[in-house]
Amino acid sequence: MKKGMVIKMELKIGYIPGDGIGPEIIKEAKKVLDAVMKQYGHVAVYKELVLGGASIDAFGIPLTEETIREAKSSDAVLMGSIGGDASTSPWYQLPPSLRPEAGLLGIRKALNLFANLRPAVLYEELAESCPLKQEIIQDGFDIMIMRELTGGLYFGERKTSVENGIRTAVDTLTYNEEEIRRIAIRAFDIAGKRNKKVTSVDKANVLDSSRLWRSVVDEVAATYPEIRCEHMLVDNCAMQLVRNPGQFDVILTENMFGDILSDEASMVTGSIGMLASASLNDSKFGLYEPSHGSAPDIAGMDIANPIATILSAAMMLRFSFDLDLEAQTIENAVKAVLKAGFRTKDIMSEGKTLVSCSEMGTILAQTIETIAMEVTI
Ligand code: NAD
Numbered sequence: 390m391k392k393g394m395v396i397k398m399e400l401k402i403g404y405i406p407g408d409g410i411g412p413e414i415i416k417e418a419k420k421v422l423d424a425v426m427k428q429y430g431h432v433a434v435y436k437e438l439v440l441g442g443a444s445i446d447a448f449g450i451p452l453t454e455e456t457i458r459e460a461k462s463s464d465a466v467l468m469g470s471i472g473g474d475a476s477t478s479p480w481y482q483l484p485p486s487l488r489p490e491a492g493l494l495g496i497r498k499a500l501n502l503f504a505n506l507r508p509a510v511l512y513e514e515l516a517e518s519c520p521l522k523q524e525i526i527q528d529g530f531d532i533m534i535m536r537e538l539t540g541g542l543y544f545g546e547r548k549t550s551v552e553n554g555i556r557t558a559v560d561t562l563t564y565n566e567e568e569i570r571r572i573a574i575r576a577f578d579i580a581g582k583r584n585k586k587v588t589s590v591d592k593a594n595v596l597d598s599s600r601l602w603r604s605v606v607d608e609v610a611a612t613y614p615e616i617r618c619e620h621m622l623v624d625n626c627a628m629q630l631v632r633n634p635g636q637f638d639v640i641l642t643e644n645m646f647g648d649i650l651s652d653e654a655s656m657v658t659g660s661i662g663m664l665a666s667a668s669l670n671d672s673k674f675g676l677y678e679p680s681h682g683s684a685p686d687i688a689g690m691d692i693a694n695p696i697a698t699i700l701s702a703a704m705m706l707r708f709s710f711d712l713d714l715e716a717q718t719i720e721n722a723v724k725a726v727l728k729a730g731f732r733t734k735d736i737m738s739e740g741k742t743l744v745s746c747s748e749m750g751t752i753l754a755q756t757i758e759t760i761a762m763e764v765t766i
Contacts, residue, residue: 397429399432400465400710401434401464402464403435403460404468405438409688410470413469413693414697414746415467417749418750420754421702421719421757422467428758440471441472441493441683442471450492451489452499457500465673467698468701469679471489472685474685478685502668503537504572504670505537505668506533506535506667507534509534510531510532510658511634511659512724515659519657525633530637532630533579533580533640534654535639536644537564538644540564541564542562545562547560569601572641573605573610576589579639581616587616587618588620588638589641590626590640590642590650591603592623598643623650626642626650630650634654660694661735662736665700665703667704673708673709673711675704675709677705681697691747694746694749695750703717722753726752726753731744
């Protein structure tokens with residue numbers, strides 16, 4: 390594509406440095422974003438937002454109305470990570486509703502983020518980090534797990550009581566067809582940008598909510614004839630993820646199944662510092678953040694891996710701004726830099742070149758300039 394043919398955009402991006410390694414990894418993600426913006430002629434207008442422990446320190450609460458307002462007026466929000474060491478940080482002396490994590494749950498709720506996307510990608514260059522045998526991983530895998538985030542068991546009515554002297558607890562799992570349809574539509578749209586296959590995961594042999602899930606997914610599937618749709622029981626899916634992960638493209642599932650399966654899939658890749666995530670609502674807005682936490686054990690040491698955050702920024706360009714080429718440029722740069730042998734400490738192996746967090750960001754930004762030049766010539 391010729392450089393002059395690219396439509397120039399102004400991107401209103403809120404960013405949350407957060408706690409622990411958050412400020413370090415966000416700085417590198419912005420460095421990489423700026424390189425992409427420059428190469429493709431877009432302009433990013435950033436607004437810093439405060440959340441989590443940083444917000445407790447500044448305002449006494451983990452989430453302020455100001456942060457919610459600023460997030461809502463942004464096109465998308467990119468976040469580092471929030472939270473501290475629960476055994477040493479004073480934040481954890483506070484009641485649960487005032488701790489850093491309450492800020493994260495609060496902002497997800499305020500922004501109505503119902504679709505959680507967690508890619509689990511095994512890079513050829515990091516295959517040795519994968520705990521599975523080579524004959525199972527073959528050419529690697531690239532899975533997108535789509536988890537429903539605001540319904541199901543975690544949000545249903547619950548109670549604990551004593552009945553006839555016996556302690557009894559009840560949780561309820563409720564979904565209505567609208568909640569299922571909106572995330573199914575998102576999953577089929579996203580599969581259309583990938584390998585055009587959706588595996589919907591449920592427990593339809595037992596649960597009514599799963600039987601409704603399956604029938605609504607079938608209705609949506611009928612409107613996407615170009616996308617292959619299959620159904621899989623959740624117990625089988627848990628097995629298939631370690632038996633043949635290459636068979637999956639998009640996995641669509643409800644809240645609790647997605648919670649468990651997305652952690653299983655990410656562990657199969659073996660590299661926590663490489664895993665991005667996104668949470669979307671029914672507009673183009675999304676909150677993008679690495680899957681890992683704030684890693685207080687390595688905060689301030691310039692050794693964290695910024696790639697999960699940088700890949701989250703690529704997801705932001707793709708899903709909130711429809712800038713697929715720009716997103717692909719970041720993803721290609723990550724592959725090129727891994728291929729060239731650069732590694733942060735967490736993914737270091739013999740014979741490779743150890744780099745710091747900030748060096749990794751700089752190398753990626755420089756690589757983007759080269760890659761982008763190749764596609765614009
Ligand atoms: P963690 O993911 O922060 O760290 C687990 C281990 O992985 C640590 O040894 C850490 O050093 C390492 N690690 C994580 N990210 C890394 C990176 N980018 N580069 C190199 N190494 C990395 O999990 P934890 O220690 O259980 O949690 C720490 C804090 O993070 C807690 O307060 C927790 O509540 C919070 N947390 C926040 C989020 C979020 O912001 N969405 C998610 C999970 C945990």
